[in-house]
Amino acid sequence: xxxxxSWPRPTVAASPxxxxxxxxxxxxxxxxxxxxxxxxxRHALWPLLAWLALSLLSMGLGGDFWLADRFYAWQGxxxxxxxxxxxxxxxxxxxxxxxxxxxxxxxALWLFARSRPALAQWRRPLAYLLLSTLIAIVLxxxxxxxxxxxxxxxxxxxxxxxxxxxxxxxRPAALARGVCxxxxxxxxxxxxxxxYFFFMMLRPRLRWAGLAIGLGLGLxxxxxQQLRGAHFLSHxxxxxxxxxxxALALYLAMxxxxxxxxxxxxxxxxxxxxx
Numbered sequence: 033x034x035x036x037x038s039w040p041r042p043t044v045a046a047s048p049x050x051x052x053x054x055x056x057x058x059x060x061x062x063x064x065x066x067x068x069x070x071x072x073x074r075h076a077l078w079p080l081l082a083w084l085a086l087s088l089l090s091m092g093l094g095g096d097f098w099l100a101d102r103f104y105a106w107q108g109x110x111x112x113x114x115x116x117x118x119x120x121x122x123x124x125x126x127x128x129x130x131x132x133x134x135x136x137x138x139x140a141l142w143l144f145a146r147s148r149p150a151l152a153q154w155r156r157p158l159a160y161l162l163l164s165t166l167i168a169i170v171l172x173x174x175x176x177x178x179x180x181x182x183x184x185x186x187x188x189x190x191x192x193x194x195x196x197x198x199x200x201x202x203r204p205a206a207l208a209r210g211v212c213x214x215x216x217x218x219x220x221x222x223x224x225x226x227x228y229f230f231f232m233m234l235r236p237r238l239r240w241a242g243l244a245i246g247l248g249l250g251l252x253x254x255x256x257q258q259l260r261g262a263h264f265l266s267h268x269x270x271x272x273x274x275x276x277x278x279a280l281a282l283y284l285a286m287x288x289x290x291x292x293x294x295x296x297x298x299x300x301x302x303x304x305x306x307x
Contacts, residue, residue: 075280083273087266091199096264100184103259111185111261123256124217131220131249138162156286157233164226164282168275172219175274182210185261214270215263221249222272226279233283250275 089095104111113119142158145151180203186192197203199213227242254268 076277079273079276079280083269086269090264090266090269096266097189099265100190100258100261104184104190104261107259110191114185114260114262116260119256119260123253124260127249127253127256128217128220131224134224135162135165138165154234157230160233160282160286161226161230164229164279165223167282168223168226168278169216169219171278172214172223172271172274173216175214176211176216177209179213180210181213183212183262184258184264186210186212190261212263213267214274215254215257215267216271217257218250218254218263218268218271219275221251221253222246222268222275223278224249225272225275226282229279229283246275247272 090099107113138158138161142155142162145154145158179199180197181199182192182194182196184190184192186194187196188194189196194207194210197207197210203210223246225243225246227245228239229242231238231242250268250272254263254271257263258265258268
């Protein structure tokens with residue numbers, strides 16, 4: 033039997049997904065698997081270049097101060113939205129609690145899936161989502177205590193009492209530590225970009241909706257914090273990068289372990305012969 037007849041040739045255009053966690057392995061189609069090089073180009077190289085460009089624009093070319101100056105002037109030369117109901121209580125506090133509640137909800141779904149054989153295909157994707165969001169939030173929050181950078185509202189330029197020191201500048205030992213970079217609160221939103229890969233495992237057509245959810249939440253949380261004087265633009269850019277690359281790395285690690293052996297066996301040899 034010619035096995036190549038039952039396995040279509042792999043194509044890049046068919047889907048941006050790597051072999052993942054097909055809900056029904058028996059219906060797995062090889063044509064949905066692109067070349068890994070194209071996948072990494074789209075999901076690793078282009079995001080990396082975008083992160084570097086945005087970092088250069090915001091940190092190297094003064095974009096952080098340009099934007100913060102306008103937010104500060106728009107509020108009358110002080111951070112009038114720092115303790116406003118919408119920015120502080122609704123977006124900051126309630127948003128943080130809502131993100132935590134969503135994580136607990138995913139954890140409950142994972143426990144439920146473990147108790148139902150019919151939901152076995154959901155277990156690893158849900159575990160992935162739990163781990164990715166948790167690692168991204170913990171990593172972003174942990175880095176804040178190491179990078180030693182101040183919030184805009186701490187700086188003399190914006191009504192505070194401290195001089196600005198960049199990420200790689202020598203900071204006086206007597207100066208109190210800064211704990212504002214990267215953006216911790218925005219990570220509660222951007223961590224959910226992992227939904228892109230979660231849906232790629234189960235329902236690839238929904239992956240863009242998952243990405244939109246993560247980006248939308250992160251932008252909302254990050255913008256509100258910038259209006260409060262809690263963060264610069266670059267703080268959010270780095271948080272998004274952390275969240276994305278954590279999600280990508282974990283996805284690649286789990287997919288590599290789960291890639292079916294049948295995929296390699298089914299790839300046509302040069303000349304159309306099958307293995």
